[in-house]
Amino acid sequence: MALLKILEYPDPRLRTRAAAVPEVDDRIRRLVADLLETMYAAPGVGLAATQVDVHLRVIVMDVSEDRSQPMALINPEIIGREDVGSGEEGCLSVPGVTETVTRARRIRVRALDPRGKPLEFDADGLLAVCIQHEMDHLEGKLFVDYLSELKRQRIRKKLVKSARRDGERAPAI
Ligand code: GNR
Ligand code: NI
Secondary structure (H helix, E strand, C coil): CCCCCCCCCCCHHHHCCCECCCCCCHHHHHHHHHHHHHHHHCCCCEEEHHHHCCCECEEEECCCCCCCCCEEEEEEEEEEEEEEEEEEECCCCCCCCCEEEEEEEEEEEEEECCCCCEEEEEECHHHHHHHHHHHHHHCCCCHHHHCCHHHHHHHHHHHHHHHHHHCCCCCCC
16 A cells, blocks of 8 residues: 555646546556545545546545545446535645535436446435545546636635745655
8 A cells, every 4th residue: 555645736737637447457456545545644535546646537535434434436427416505625635725615415426346346326415525526536627616716816826835835846755
């Protein structure tokens, strides 16, 4: 297992559209394990492969209170949406920022699990929010894209400044 580095906005690599996983093999299962390890360490409730600069359609999440329910979805699709609602969101790629985002409250999801088995299920609450947030990453989309240009520009400037302060090119050890 390995802890991976999480890209931060406005890194242009976060705008990459991820490719479908052609076959769920050991390479993908290793990626899932690394994504989960990185997500738990962050800590976050979800993580998309895009955020660690791997441009494949793989997302992981754990929305349980005690962090005991890891979930990994490969080639996820939303095949149904019901009701709309708003909630506060944050993103590991946009550290220190939370804003209200409007999304579907209930979704039906189709995906493969890490064994390559097809899944279909309904999600609501934080899981529904998280799946939509992670699937946006696979399209190169960030939650800040739902905000006004003015808010997004303020966030961009703040993060560029803090990246400079941290010394962008220095490895995190
Ligand atoms: O850790 C995270 N928390 C969160 C809170 C509300 C809505 C979405 C999220 S996902 C985020 C982790 C992350 O950036 N995943 O891409
Ligand atoms: Ni995110």
